[in-house]
Amino acid sequence: NIILKIEDLKVNINDKEILKGLDLEIKEGEIHALMGTNGAGKSTLVKTLSGHYDCVVNDGKITYKNKDLLEMDVTQRANEGIFMSFQSPVEVAGVNNSYFLKTAMNAKRAYEGLPEMDAMEFLKVTKEETAKFNIDRKLLQRDLNDGFSGGEKKRNELIQLLMLKPDLIMLDEIDSGLDVDAIKTVANVINSMLDGKKSILMITHYDRLLELIKPDFVHILHDGKIVKTGDYTLALELDEKGYEAIGINDVNK
Ligand code: ADP
Ligand code: MG
Ligand code: MG
Numbered sequence: 467n468i469i470l471k472i473e474d475l476k477v478n479i480n481d482k483e484i485l486k487g488l489d490l491e492i493k494e495g496e497i498h499a500l501m502g503t504n505g506a507g508k509s510t511l512v513k514t515l516s517g518h519y520d521c522v523v524n525d526g527k528i529t530y531k532n533k534d535l536l537e538m539d540v541t542q543r544a545n546e547g548i549f550m551s552f553q554s555p556v557e558v559a560g561v562n563n564s565y566f567l568k569t570a571m572n573a574k575r576a577y578e579g580l581p582e583m584d585a586m587e588f589l590k591v592t593k594e595e596t597a598k599f600n601i602d603r604k605l606l607q608r609d610l611n612d613g614f615s616g617g618e619k620k621r622n623e624l625i626q627l628l629m630l631k632p633d634l635i636m637l638d639e640i641d642s643g644l645d646v647d648a649i650k651t652v653a654n655v656i657n658s659m660l661d662g663k664k665s666i667l668m669i670t671h672y673d674r675l676l677e678l679i680k681p682d683f684v685h686i687l688h689d690g691k692i693v694k695t696g697d698y699t700l701a702l703e704l705d706e707k708g709y710e711a712i713g714i715n716d717v718n719k
Contacts, residue, residue: 467494468529469634469665470515475526476690477507477514484510486690487526492634495662499676499701500669502687503709508669511687512636515667516550517543530634544570545577547633551623551640563622564592564606571629595628599655616643624655631659637668641675653678673705688714 470492477485484507492498500508514521517540528535531546572582596603605622614622620640641649656679670676684700685692703712
């Protein structure tokens with residue numbers, strides 16, 4: 467079953483064409499890694515999928531769960547199970563993190579026709595989920611991302627993942643700036659969620675995360691398109707030889 471199909475996608479940011487006719491297909495249960503030089507447009511792709519207002523779609527088609535994704539607003543995309551871990555999550559002072567997550571969860575549950583989860587139940591489930599992975603729950607008592615360290619922001623996104631249980635998980639350099647143990651926690655959380663149905667699109671430059679979460683496919687994004695697709699060994703080859711050795715020259719240089 468195909469969960470996401472992107473056809474000839476063209477996206478502008480600030481009137482500059484960043485994605486220039488990109489095609490990508492993800493089936494249920496597949497793990498895809500997206501690689502590419504700095505500024506290639508990797509973040510632009512996942513931001514476009516999550517419905518970020520920076521990204522102006524000029525052409526192409528995106529089908530998610532057999533529906534037209536481009537017809538959905540940000541909230542609807544989230545309710546339909548799209549989750550995005552941002553490279554730089556926004557800080558929202560004055561919005562309690564726990565309240566924010568409970569609201570997001572209940573919006574999704576209402577969308578799915580499920581009853582609202584009350585505060586007691588929410589507390590119980592967050593306790594259970596975070597305990598499994600030794601994640602500090604105190605983050606939930608603070609304001610959303612306000613003053614969070616890089617590592618805390620990433621851990622907070624893991625809590626969101628565990629609670630929201632999305633179907634399409636997009637991770638934009640979730641491993642950047644994390645120490646080895648934190649990367650392991652990320653991998654443990656992700657791997658625990660894999661049930662043959664959930665799909666992952668992850669952006670990473672680092673081998674370590676790919677070793678722990680083995681992708682089925684590795685794509686290279688270059689000049690606004692996916693120019694090469696391979697299996698896990700493509701990531702290894704890249705790590706060993708670099709982009710130029712496989713015929714990709716950085717257009718931004
Ligand atoms: P990557 O994630 O592959 O490093 P990005 O998708 O972040 O690349 O960026 C692709 C291109 O879009 C870059 O040239 C970047 O400078 C540009 N870009 C990204 N965000 C913005 C923005 N908010 N305003 C202007 N240009 C942007
Ligand atoms: Mg970048
Ligand atoms: Mg990026």
